[in-house]
Amino acid sequence: MKVTLERKNTEYLLEAKGASGIPVMIDNKGSEVVQGSSPMELILMGVGGCSAIDIISILKKQKQEIESYKVEVTGDRVEQDGSKPFKAIQVMVSLEGAIDAAKAQRAADLSFQKYCSVSKTFDSVVEITYHVILNGKAIS
Incomplete structure (x- = not known):
């Protein structure tokens, strides 16, 4: 690449x-x-975009009907020797449509714990947490 x-x-x-x-x-x-x-915004966009592609792909394979997909990614930074790297990243995935809640949660789990290369790149240095909202209701 x-x-x-x-x-x-x-x-x-x-x-x-x-x-x-x-x-x-x-x-x-x-x-x-x-x-x-900014380069730091691009990192957050990478986390959100990578997980979105995974989650959408998994749900499409399961014939789930996604009407809307939105993700909000927030990063907490810490001062460290003149730079400000991320210490934590929070992801809020919002889905709308005829989607089974267990399948939505499983898709997010697979993305963040197994498939998303961007998240996995930061695994050892940044705490990444995620939550799923389905049709306006938190499922995780």
Whole structure:
């Protein structure tokens, strides 16, 4: 796997591309006019996106009807030798549709405990917790 980044202005704006060639803009959140996501936001997006792909895939294979899928990912950071890495990440998965609650929970468990490569990358250094909301009701 390989990505490329190219500086797009005289400040911090970068255009990143992976194998698809689709650009993702990255910027310094302290810039006067922010034109992209920060690298730390991209990490949270990676956790949310990776788990979403897993959960949706698992539920589709089980013929569950997903009408809506939303995820909110929050990261808690800690000051450490001049940097601020994540110490904890919380994920809130919200599903709507004709979905069996046990299947939704199992899909989330499989994603975060087995399949999501992004979450697994951080397993040993960041506590990642997750909860599932199904049709407005917490199931975990």
